[in-house]
Amino acid sequence: MGFPNCGGAIDGTHIPILAPEHQAGEYINRKGYFSIVLQALVDHKGHFPHINVGWLGKVHDARIFRNSGLFEQLQEGTYFPDQKITGGDVDMPIVILGDSAYPLMPWLMKPYTGTLDSSKEQFNYRLNKCRMVVECAFGRLKARWRSLLSRLDLSETSVPIVIAACCVLHNTCESKGETFMAGWEVEANCLAADYTQPDTRMIRRAQLGALRIREALKTSLMTVQAAL
Numbered sequence: 001m002g003f004p005n006c007g008g009a010i011d012g013t014h015i016p017i018l019a020p021e022h023q024a025g026e027y028i029n030r031k032g033y034f035s036i037v038l039q040a041l042v043d044h045k046g047h048f049p050h051i052n053v054g055w056l057g058k059v060h061d062a063r064i065f066r067n068s069g070l071f072e073q074l075q076e077g078t079y080f081p082d083q084k085i086t087g088g089d090v091d092m093p094i095v096i097l098g099d100s101a102y103p104l105m106p107w108l109m110k111p112y113t114g115t116l117d118s119s120k121e122q123f124n125y126r127l128n129k130c131r132m133v134v135e136c137a138f139g140r141l142k143a144r145w146r147s148l149l150s151r152l153d154l155s156e157t158s159v160p161i162v163i164a165a166c167c168v169l170h171n172t173c174e175s176k177g178e179t180f181m182a183g184w185e186v187e188a189n190c191l192a193a194d195y196t197q198p199d200t201r202m203i204r205r206a207q208l209g210a211l212r213i214r215e216a217l218k219t220s221l222m223t224v225q226a227a228l
Contacts, residue, residue: 087216
């Protein structure tokens with residue numbers, strides 16, 4: 001989709017569950033229902049190369065991410081190859097894309113907020129367009145396994161195993177080109193209306209290095225746009 005040096009997009013989705021016997025209040029998300037969070041990195045093919053599942057619904061996406069093995073590997077520079085591109089005087093590593101809930105890091109780009117000029121709007125448009133792969137992947141996952149759309153009446157220890165198994169099966173189906181009926185997603189959207197997803201966006205302070213990389217990427221996208 002034309003986003004330079006992009007290795008994937010990340011987001012979280014809440015899976016409704018039965019009220020647990022212990023610490024039930026910690027599982028209530030901002031929409032008021034009990035849930036467990038599935039956080040996933042999605043590649044350009046709609047596969048899940050990395051998932052983190054099992055955090056309580058009350059926990060914010062950014063906290064889940066910062067406590068994940070993926071965050072540690074990205075921070076250490078060991079998850080992706082050391083494949084940098086140059087924009088002006090800035091060396092830009094492979095990045096992943098997130099929404100406003102995530103921290104702006106040298107290897108994680110998110111949209112600009114506040115007053116936006118045309119170049120920032122163009123950057124946000126391209127980033128958000130690329131991030132749609134996550135929404136599509138979650139949509140296809142839940143359309144195939146609709147138990148993830150309604151309340152999972154399992155123990156809190158069993159739910160993450162079931163969700164992870166569905167993600168593995170999703171990857172297999174997608175890689176093998178298994179049939180996906182258009183009507184499945186329509187039906188899934190109707191079921192999902194009973195458990196709307198919480199809004200977890202927030203403004204976060206960013207590292208100076210990450211700001212410079214985002215500015216360089218913004219300039220790069222504007223240059224490409226001008227050449228079209």
